[in-house]
Amino acid sequence: MPVQVSVAVAVVVGSLALAASTFVGLTLAVGEPFYAKIWRETELMLGGSVPDGELSAWRATRDAVVLMGVGVAASVAVVVAGTVPLFGTVIGGVLGIAVSGWMLAGDLLARPLEARGLDAAQRSELTRGARSEVFGFGVTAQALFLVPLGAVVVMPAAVVGATMLARDLVAAREPAPTADPSETF
Template sequence: MSGPVGVAHGASYVLKGFTMWRRRPGLMLLGMVPAVLVLVLIGAALVLLVANVGDLAGWLTPFADDWDTWRSVVRLGLALLLVGGSAVLAAVTFTGLTLAVGDPFYERIWRETERMLGGEVPEGGVGFWRALRDAGVLMLAGLGMAFVLAVIGFLPLVGAIAGAVLGFLVSARLLAGELVSRPLESRGLDREARKAILAGHGSSVLGLGMATQAFFLVPFGAVAVMPAAVVGSTMLVREILESAEAAG
């Protein structure tokens, strides 16, 4: 599927992921623990940033000290972009760190999902150190994206809006890529093989990430959605694999 239909299709898998609460509520509850721990750490960092963003914006724009009205406009825009860019970094960092810290819990969740779907359950796994490395890669990507958003923020009028939309979409794509990589890597597929399998399913994968990312905008939504997103991504990967097998 492609286009809006594919996006909606991928997004529906996050909602399907919540159905696992009926089957294994204890396991899903356990999957929220690492999300809570990481959320507390990242939340504290964001609160500290918001409390000092005005001073930081002023420190970064000494050239605007004599701009009168425009000084406030420029610094307000920069402050919004600093918060927005930090939110992007927080989102990808949250996902990577949560999956790394909670890898044993999430591995149990996706294996249970594989068993629920039937067929052979793959024996491979990502492992803690690989998950930690992936978290580092996501953090670097988030830093790069935060820088791009800061540059976009200097565009007159549309900068803040364009930066927020772009940040949401890029965060969603990075998030989805991390989620679907685990059930694929457990089958021994390398990067090139994963790209080949996912070719033609980009909209569905993006929809999965967008729906998960949308929960991040709701207080404590990130904690609630992580176990469901692991289940939903495993379901989506299974569908994609079965589609590829059927196609030949």
């Protein structure tokens, strides 16, 4: 009986992770024009010019489909992890939030980083260099998305947060300006 309960709970947790990932992917695809405007306004508010790179509608749709596909794969992993006796439910839940959060952070950071000319490999390298910041951002956003209608309410703030995080990540990567030795006081 305990194994059956564990499997049932694992399936429920996996289903919730799949539903959350799918909903986030659909939210990103449908809300793309709104999120693009929020991103531009955030860039202007933070100073400087808006990077000129642009995400096409096809790119946004492809990203949403990829996010949903990875969400399905993550859900399968969560269900498998959830079948571990005694601790499976906890492991499955934590794994589901962690994987979904990392994927969400990567997706939200894509626009501001692509606009700065970073391709997928460069974005991956940059986010790996700041795992704790990216992971914390993504997991927090994902946890808030699990609240009913949370994604609708939180997504604009998540876009602003991703823009600010992307600017910080790029600024930390760039070498600090050095003083000209010919300029002395």
